[in-house]
Amino acid sequence: MRKSKWRKYLTGYMFLLPFGILFLLFIVIPVIWGTVISFFSYDLMTPMKWVGLENYITLFTQDELFFVALKNTLTFAVIAGPIGFVASFFFAWVISQLHLRQMFSLAFYVPSIMSSMAVSVVWLSLFSSNRTGIVNNLLLNLGIIDEAVGWTIDPQYIMPLIIFISVWMSMGTGFLTSLAGLQNLNEDIYAAGKIDGIQGRFQELFLLTLPQMKPQLLFNGILSIVNSLNVYDLVTQIAGAESPDNCALTLVGLMYDHGFARFELGYASAISFVLLLVSVILGEIVKKAFAEREEK
Amino acid sequence: MRTFKKKSLKKIKKKVLVRWGLVYFVMLALVLFMSLPLIYMVATALKPLNELYLFPPTFLTKAPTLQNFRQLFVSASDGTIPLTRHLFNSVVSTGFTVFFSVIICSMGAYSLEKLRPPGHEAFFKAIIVGLMFVPPVAQIPIYIVMSKLNLLKRRLFIYSVQLWIVYTIEIHPLVVICMGLTVIIFL
Numbered sequence: 263m264r265k266s267k268w269r270k271y272l273t274g275y276m277f278l279l280p281f282g283i284l285f286l287l288f289i290v291i292p293v294i295w296g297t298v299i300s301f302f303s304y305d306l307m308t309p310m311k312w313v314g315l316e317n318y319i320t321l322f323t324q325d326e327l328f329f330v331a332l333k334n335t336l337t338f339a340v341i342a343g344p345i346g347f348v349a350s351f352f353f354a355w356v357i358s359q360l361h362l363r364q365m366f367s368l369a370f371y372v373p374s375i376m377s378s379m380a381v382s383v384v385w386l387s388l389f390s391s392n393r394t395g396i397v398n399n400l401l402l403n404l405g406i407i408d409e410a411v412g413w414t415i416d417p418q419y420i421m422p423l424i425i426f427i428s429v430w431m432s433m434g435t436g437f438l439t440s441l442a443g444l445q446n447l448n449e450d451i452y453a454a455g456k457i458d459g460i461q462g463r464f465q466e467l468f469l470l471t472l473p474q475m476k477p478q479l480l481f482n483g484i485l486s487i488v489n490s491l492n493v494y495d496l497v498t499q500i501a502g503a504e505s506p507d508n509c510a511l512t513l514v515g516l517m518y519d520h521g522f523a524r525f526e527l528g529y530a531s532a533i534s535f536v537l538l539l540v541s542v543i544l545g546e547i548v549k550k551a552f553a554e555r556e557e558k
Numbered sequence: 559m560r561t562f563k564k565k566s567l568k569k570i571k572k573k574v575l576v577r578w579g580l581v582y583f584v585m586l587a588l589v590l591f592m593s594l595p596l597i598y599m600v601a602t603a604l605k606p607l608n609e610l611y612l613f614p615p616t617f618l619t620k621a622p623t624l625q626n627f628r629q630l631f632v633s634a635s636d637g638t639i640p641l642t643r644h645l646f647n648s649v650v651s652t653g654f655t656v657f658f659s660v661i662i663c664s665m666g667a668y669s670l671e672k673l674r675p676p677g678h679e680a681f682f683k684a685i686i687v688g689l690m691f692v693p694p695v696a697q698i699p700i701y702i703v704m705s706k707l708n709l710l711k712r713r714l715f716i717y718s719v720q721l722w723i724v725y726t727i728e729i730h731p732l733v734v735i736c737m738g739l740t741v742i743i744f745l
Binding site: 271273274275277278280281284296357360365366373376381384388395399430433480481484485514522531541545546 | 581582585588589592593595596598599602611612613614615617662663665666668669670673674675676678681684685686687688689690691692694695696697698699700701702
């Protein structure tokens with residue numbers, strides 16, 4: 263009896279081993295090492311030089327771009343993340359009650375499997391900044407605007423446009439997780455709820471469905487935050503590598519600039535450490551909100 | 559009495575029908591809105607050259623043509639655009655990634671969920687925390703390792719980076735579980 267239990271555990275560990283190795287190799291070690299590098303001055307050619315907290319001090323006291331990037335990233339994460347999160351769950355919930363489910367889900371899922379490069383070409387052409395852009399042309403014809411709006415060149419509009427596109431794109435994974443969760447709800451609970459006097463779909467949604475969906479919601483929440491902090495290639499495609507007034511500069515963009523254009527790897531690592539802190543803080547907030555209460 | 563009841567029942571049925579019709583209508587409109595850029599993409603691919611920069615711009619093409627595709631295959635065959643190489647790279651790296659991540663992650667998820675060896679909870683928590691890391695955070699150390707190993711020019715490098723990207727963004731035991739369920743549902 264005892265022996266077979268340990269056999270089972272051993273199998274369990276063996277099954278976890280490949281995942282564990284990759285996890286260690288690609289997440290744990292790089293993150294630790296990145297943190298270490300952030301205390302050095304390093305450019306790949308010359309040997310690493312210990313500089314202590316100097317990178318961080320420069321970052322917080324002299325780098326104006328850093329605060330611009332931080333502000334943009336947080337704005338983006340706080341707006342685009344929740345919108346995408348709520349929308350993907352809501353649409354999954356509506357669609358799970360409809361006929362022709364596959365067709366509807368396909369339409370919501372397809373944008374997310376396309377690469378952001380391919381998508382941004384299309385969006386750039388739709389939101390072209392002169393009168394030949396379809397959106398501008400439409401709005402002009404309808405008389406809503408008087409002259410062409412510089413969607414991709416006016417600092418005022420770039421961020422909203424990027425948020426809009428990224429919400430459009432980010433729906434997919436969260437949508438599918440939600441849908442899969444919704445299809446596997448415990449039916450008995452609804453019968454019990456009816457007897458207990460729960461009326462209407464919305465009451466059902468808030469009292470019965472949402473509590474059962476906590477794991478999916480947690481996963482979606484974290485994913486939407488990470489995705490929105492991670493926005494980079496979409497931004498560079500829409501706004502260009504150097505956006506006007508740096509209105510679309512994100513932390514990842516700043517990190518790439520320092521890391522892979524100027525090869526200030528220590529400094530770039532300091533930026534990415536800040537990014538790490540931001541994502542862990544936001545992630546913890548999400549976790550607090552959706553974590554499954556341990557009922558023991 | 560009886561007729562009255564029937565009538566009210568009919569009324570309620572009608573009301574429900576109208577409401578569902580409305581839901582379907584709104585959802586269909588949304589689907590159309592969601593897929594507009596994709597439709598536009600396909601439409602533009604079918605546009606002949608002289609229609610591309612027309613003013614006023616057109617959404618759908620007037621004279622659809624496969625000229626653009628022919629052009630692509632012509633450039634591919636005379637080597638201007640190494641399309642087959644691009645295609646090969648994409649397919650191989652995607653295949654590699656999907657194959658390994660599905661196997662490795664389902665194994666891990668199965669172990670965590672069914673075999674539950676001691677410490678599985680801690681491991682799961684670690685994965686959740688790992689999920690919170692924005693992938694570029696780890697990019698610099700990985701770049702340094704790869705450049706030190708002089709793998710930058712080798713294809714293996716690209717595959718491993720691809721694996722890493724998919725691993726950190728998309729793959730997570732929970733996703734694998736959900737993916738499995740989704741596949742079952744869709745089949």
